[in-house]
Amino acid sequence: MIKHHKKSRSGLTLIEVIVAAVVIVVAVIGTIGFRYYCALDARKTDVQVTATRIGLLLLEGWKAMGARSATDPYNNYDPLNLPVVGSEVQITSDVGPDMPTGFNSFGSYLVIVDGAYYYAALSYQDEPSNDLRILNVSVAWPEKYPKWALSSTDRTVRFTTKADLPGF
Numbered sequence: 001m002i003k004h005h006k007k008s009r010s011g012l013t014l015i016e017v018i019v020a021a022v023v024i025v026v027a028v029i030g031t032i033g034f035r036y037y038c039a040l041d042a043r044k045t046d047v048q049v050t051a052t053r054i055g056l057l058l059l060e061g062w063k064a065m066g067a068r069s070a071t072d073p074y075n076n077y078d079p080l081n082l083p084v085v086g087s088e089v090q091i092t093s094d095v096g097p098d099m100p101t102g103f104n105s106f107g108s109y110l111v112i113v114d115g116a117y118y119y120a121a122l123s124y125q126d127e128p129s130n131d132l133r134i135l136n137v138s139v140a141w142p143e144k145y146p147k148w149a150l151s152s153t154d155r156t157v158r159f160t161t162k163a164d165l166p167g168f
Contacts, residue, residue, distance in 0.1 A: 047141060048155070051118050054111050055139040055159045058120055062106075062135055063163045096121030097140035097156050117141065126165075136160045 096108025096119045103123035111118040118141045125134040140156040 047116055048157070050113055050116065051139045051141050051155070051157050054113070054118055054120060055137045055157050058122060058139075059135060059137045059159045059161060062122065062137070063161060095119065097138040097154075099123035099138060100125075100136055100158075100160075103134075103136055111139075131165050132162045133165050134160060134162055 096110075099105060099121050100123065103125045106122035106124060108119065108121045111120055118139055120140075121138045123136045123138075125136075126132075127134065136158065137160075138156055138158045140154050142154055
């Protein structure tokens with residue numbers, strides 16, 4: 001009796017190796033892209049949170065001073081006392097974002113926090129019949145974070161509150 005042995009083929013063909021390599025390359029490129037966009041979104045979020053903190057700090061400081069006169073950030077805020085904003089803070093007077101229609105300007109400022117540039121504009125509107133002053137702070141920043149010329153497409157956060165003016 002003659003026995004026929006089937007030839008057993010073990011190993012991978014060239015096509016299987018190429019397909020496996022393509023799958024691995026696609027997975028690695030996807031992971032790298034995911035990490036890049038996560039880091040980019042985290043940076044954008046950090047910048048927006050810092051702009052929000054700056055706006056709230058200016059608005060609440062102004063309101064706490066009685067809202068009768070502006071709390072000039074350039075002269076009244078010591079960067080060492082601003083831990084809520086960042087480690088390296090510099091405030092100078094500069095041009096700022098547009099203020100709402102009908103508001104009076106209290107000044108515009110450039111706030112530099114950890115190398116990112118933010119432009120803040122303080123404005124107000126009086127309501128003498130209600131003994132109220134409406135306070136507004138707008139903080140704008142560029143998309144790519146360096147110092148820039150203001151445009152209508154830049155990112156902006158705005159805060160408005162009312163402050164009592166007794167005896168106004």
